[in-house]
């Protein structure tokens with residue numbers, strides 16, 4: 001069976017930290033599906049369509065990467081797309097506690113799916129979507145925290 005991983009998140013917006021996790025995981029998997037968890041009732045800063053477009057632009061030269069959306073439980077989505085692995089990034093102790101609980105519950109629901117965690121590269125530890133959103137809302141320059149070459153004004 002192919003080694004397929006799902007990297008789920010809201011990616012509002014997709015940051016240089018997210019990109020780093022995906023690129024570091026590429027040698028481990030045959031395919032990585034970057035999947036935007038979508039909740040029709042939740043208001044987001046960047047529309048679903050534009051988040052999909054931005055992430056696809058970042059990985060346009062990487063055939064191992066697929067970008068999509070899902071509305072179901074994350075483990076059910078993994079099952080649907082035949083993914084045996086759930087990829088997540090770990091920045092801080094707070095991330096760890098949160099991910100531990102979710103990872104263990106996911107394991108109880110679908111034992112065949114393994115969660116795989118990559119420690120954030122130290123330089124990206126402070127990068128998070130909430131802060132990047134605040135910078136953008138106040139018209140600051142967030143380019144340092146976004147994937148190289150991405151002009152965020154094309155997606156907002």
Ligand code: ADP
Pocket residue numbers: 008009010011012015016017018020021087088089090091095119120121124125126127128129
């Ligand atoms: P969620 O809403 O599920 O937390 P996010 O879009 O914030 O989704 O993040 C998706 C994944 O990316 C999570 O595993 C998160 O820990 C990881 N992540 C977020 N920011 C970084 C970063 N700067 N470096 C590495 N991983 C990160």
